[in-house]
Amino acid sequence: MWGLLIGMADPRGTLMSWSIKLGTIKGIEIRVHVTFFLILIWAAAEGLSQSGGGWGRAIFGVLSTCLLFVCVVLHELGHSLVAIHFGGRVRNIILLPIGGVAQMESLPDKPIHELLVAIAGPAVNFVIATVLMLIALPMIRAEIPTGLLVTLSSPRAWYVLIAFVVRLLFRLLDGIDWRALVLYLLGANASLGIFNLLPAFPMDGGRVLRGLLALWLDYLRATRIAINVGQSLAVILGFFGILTANWMLMLIAVFIFFSAGQEGRVVEARVVLGNLRVEQVLNSQAPSLSPLHSLAHVLDVASHLRQANFPVMQGTRLVGVLTQDDVLAALHQYGVEVRVGRVMRRQFPIVRPTDTLLHARQLIAQSGIKALPVMNGSVVLGLISLQDIDAAYLLSATPHLA
Ligand SMILES: [Zn+2]
Incomplete structure (x- = not known):
């Protein structure tokens, strides 16, 4: 079994x-x-x-x-x-x-x-x-x-x-x-x-309990209580497993205990990132590149300005995005002389300044592009990268996790 x-x-x-x-x-x-x-x-x-x-x-x-x-x-x-x-x-x-x-x-x-x-x-x-x-x-x-x-x-x-x-x-x-x-x-x-139906994440019962609590409490608080209930249950199960020398029960208890903590971190990130807007952490100083620049120029700019991702502009028009990953892959494949226009990404989602960081993070995850341009109408305001979002999260998140 x-x-x-x-x-x-x-x-x-x-x-x-x-x-x-x-x-x-x-x-x-x-x-x-x-x-x-x-x-x-x-x-x-x-x-x-x-x-x-x-x-x-x-x-x-x-x-x-x-x-x-x-x-x-x-x-x-x-x-x-x-x-x-x-x-x-x-x-x-x-x-x-x-x-x-x-x-x-x-x-x-x-x-x-x-x-x-x-x-x-x-x-x-x-x-x-x-x-x-x-x-x-x-x-x-x-x-x-x-x-x-x-x-x-x-x-x-x-x-x-x-x-x-x-x-x-x-x-x-x-x-x-x-x-x-x-x-x-x-x-x-x-x-x-x-x-x-055991009231512990990641079991359905944990979500049922959180859903019930969230009818009266705010979501984060409901999650924290549900996590505490689940982890207490895991401790009781663990003790019971030790008393009866049941290894399977002990394993399940350890699994529940750590999975519950994981659920807490996921929800905390979702709530914190859902409350922050892209304009609050936007890197508006990001220098842009021209499609005619060489990768050697990109490396020069990157090392001087500690800038890893770039919008690529033709005049005032955004024509591409070049991320750190793209630069490394292109260097490996073509060397430093290749033009930005040849290796930049031409297809990418766009973020608005009023979007939440949660939305921006989802777009980054879905597209696999680690930095996305932020645009107000047709005006490029800058870039938002995964690092920017993670840094904002670390600054805003409460130091203790449920
Ligand atoms: Zn289920």
Whole structure:
């Protein structure tokens, strides 16, 4: 058995390159990461190696694993479709050996919407579990001792029933019994729903808690409280893991503790950068280049003025951008004599002075160009670079992070 952790974002977007597209649902690409196939091989190998195992068992293992991951996709689709309903954008859902990740390009802004998006995933698993329970009950009714089902009014009877069903599951798993598949998926969906509702980032429950708090408190404060709750929970889980010598639990506790802190830094950056405007940190003294300048001239200017990125002007018209990365790449490829006009970037997004630093940072991330021109109408005011934004963030951010 393996743990399933369901995240909602892959900020670096590095998972895409090693994944294969399975299909598209409502404009969302469903992809599977190459490492996912390791899980299938593992499931098949386990079926083959068990005592009394064989190809039948191997296929059974692969099939149940695939069906479990169908449930994971449905969980992520739950998040995604609700997010799209509230104006968010979802690029894709990627299946990993540890679970699924929905890559959201933009999330709904309102706390109540974020709350509904977060709760939609686990809700899907609870719905699946309920349907499977309705299917499973008639299937296993014959196996359940008479009398057990009649007395379900007391909690103890439920406990006895669950213990009985788990024992039955293991007995059925000894043979290739399809009822075992139903019970396995029932248990897996129930645990997926419950585990993901733990009130700790990066689990859905952390976002649900933050969304609830943000209905009354400001977003940053709600995030800090949710992080503290999650980290306290992680400490309790960790202690429990130590007491019971459960390594898996200890690992999960450490993972939750550090992921929660990470969420705090991300939100802090988003809030701080969302409150600063480009005109406040704009480098308006940036000297410009002409397309006819050589790279040797650029290096000369760069070393004298400690300037790494340049707008390229023809008269008063902006015709290009040359960043430090571009200069280094061009030097490597063409040497110092090449003209700026040949190696500059001609396609680039433009930032307005009233844009937030958050918006500028998103444009830089999307375009991959580390400095963008700031324009007021057709007038170039200067450049804003990733370094400018990071420096402004360091100056403005509160020294203690939640
Ligand atoms: Zn989720």
